[in-house]
Amino acid sequence: MVNLSMSRYSYLNGGDAIAPALHPPQLGALWTQQVKLFSSSVSLARDATLKLVDPFGTRNSATYEKIRCNQDECNYSTGLYCMEEDHFCNYVVAYGDGTYSTDYLAAETLTFIDQEFKAGKVSLSNMLFGCGAYNVDSLEGGCYYPPPGMVGLNNQKSSLISQLDFEGFSYCFTPSEADVDTPLYLGALARYDGARAPILSVGLPGRYYLDLQCISVGDQCLPLAPETFNATYVRRGDRMEWRGGFMIDSGITYTLLIPVVVQILKETVIQKTKCLRQMSETTRTFQLCYRATLAKIEQKTPSITFQFSQVASFVASGSNSWVPVGLGLACLAIIPTGTSSDVYILGNVQQQNINVDYNLKEGFVSFKSMDCTKL
Template sequence: MALKPTLPCAVFLLVCLINIISSSSPLTNGASKTNPMKPPRLAVTLIHPDSIRSPYYNRNASSYDLVERAIDGSIARIRSLSKRVAVPNDYSFRAGLIADIRGVAFLVKISVGTPPAPQLLLIDTGSDLFWFQCVPCISCFKQSLPLFDPAKSSSYSNIRCNSAACTLSTRECDRDKGYCTYNYTYVDGSGTRGNLASENVTFETSDEGTMVIPIRVVGCGHENSGSVDGQLTGILGLSYHPYLSLIQQVGSKFSICIGDIHDPQYQYNQLVLGDDSVLEGDSTTLDVYGGHYYVNLQGISVGDTRLKIDPEAFKRAPSGQGGVVLDSGSGLTWLRGDGYVPLQNEVRRLLEPRLRRAKYGHDVEFLCYVGTVQTDLQRFPVVTFHLEDGAELVLDIDNMFFQVKPNMFCMTVVQSDLKLQGLSLIGVLAQQYHNIGYDISQKKLFIQRIDCDLLDRDSAFS
């Protein structure tokens, strides 16, 4: 005869059933250390190309070789972006990225598909699509990892031409196959072309587990070209598109913390996605235009001296020209002339009574001196970029200067000439030692000066 379970036994069975249902959720896999009360923070480690964790790490490269590469990459980057902002509605240049690894662009390692296939991606705040190379490969650049094969992933699904997802994304279609497509051309002539699809993406989490997120739009690239060199598999775009971009799909928030990019051992640079993004510190207005993140720079101070700069110098014109972009792909900071010259003059006034000017041969004119940053600039005041609503980006000597030769240092801020559409750009060297949070739906940017190591430890106990 069947026995009727007692109340405690029934409760036990109910708890077991809930646990079984929870364990089969598509958001996490069995290896995750997820706390069931709160999803873990999607904190992805950012890998600087010169760090020991990077496949590009060269133990024989001198720090001065790396500086040269960063400068070359920064020049290529701003030239690319200036062409991009000149035609903000031209979809053929929407990605706006020179697809190579020069400079200081960061890498991330994530996995896509079921079972997960690892990818090595370049992050770019100027690109709105998350894409990777795929089988069948009509034309692909070399990569270190196996090409992703959609046929081997049980979670992969092409987006159909007649779907709302296609209409809201690119509105491009392969009529023969009935699949939604994309076709991005970069300013340097490289590009990517392929299918749009939905797919699972596996992220590592801040508690050393993993989380699987279903992403409704990714790019599966079958025809790809670019000046990459055998490592990268694609691009993780962090720009905003109301439907297409990864950022919109995970909650329209993200934060980037950058520490000491000169230290190859430093391992705490991180990207946090979604609602657990670190939005702390002072806030300022964030303007998304043409796929780029603009801030309203209202003035600059050197120590207690507020420089005489017309606030209109940093305004973006209705045509799209000018303005100040916060960027992840340039090491240098670029200021248009009427903003740069007062800063240069104040630096010269402070340094030239005791230091000798030096000439650094390059395509760009740098303000340089004979000496070393750590010895000759110990008493140099901080430089403050004053943003709208009282937020400040504070630059100390490691943000403002870099050692280009054993006995020569230069300012990391350079002049943006007229050929660059009046664009100003705040690069990665200025963003060092800051966590910067983007809340796109609220149009707010948060700036917190912090060591990313402390940020990482704080998140472990939150």
């Protein structure tokens, strides 16, 4: 399974946060909302509310500043709000799988170290980040074992991409079984290869929506209405809001589809799978499991293709669709959303060994299958 808990570490050095190189950072997962950093060089204390005491080590930094409610930065993106009792700006970011982080929005001098080209250090002042103290990683059973830092890659003002004024980025998730870091390329280093799918100007702010036309099992598109994956702007009570739509995300581990679509997908996969022993009882997370190795799964199960246009698609098979869960079981890594959600999300398990490029200037995402361990 792709390790959502792997991300970049930060260290204190003269008060500044030292992060790994931009090319390539040592990332196992990316965040599409804020930057939040934790110091691994200070003693971290917890109380019963799962709040860390000074997680960033702010007392040691002369350049750290919490953002106040009356500053423009408190309006840069969704998820920012004001705490009336102390007049400081807070943030909250959450995933559909229950992972979240929340606490103060702050600014700091961040120093990036070029580990590959030996160009030294680049320090950037007044960089916004979420100094997270309340954090839950759903993959750890809701316990406090969050990653030490997550990189913001959306198109809102507070993300790392926007603050650095980059016009794009690309990443290539290495397989979970490979002991190789996932490469991330920012700005001019991004690799714009493969078939292109336009980024749609719809949906929730800061997300990347794509025009998914079909999910096929083998050569058969699922029997769904043409508008199934469309985002629509609807009235809810006394306000208008976006509902539905298909977005691509680099932090969600498993692809999320609404329950009825997962059921249709499951039934179609079962019909096209031969000579494998299906488990009648599924896990809490997964809807379809077989007693088989991934190698056997790849031989006996149909491929699953996400078709965005006549030329933009990618095929998920083997470890891109299935994950081993122990006891000789492999389960379909496409799961239902919660009852209150109708948004479809392409997770990072399906993106393994696919170079995914986000060209924000021209407005497209491209996909190209490759061995990500070779980049």
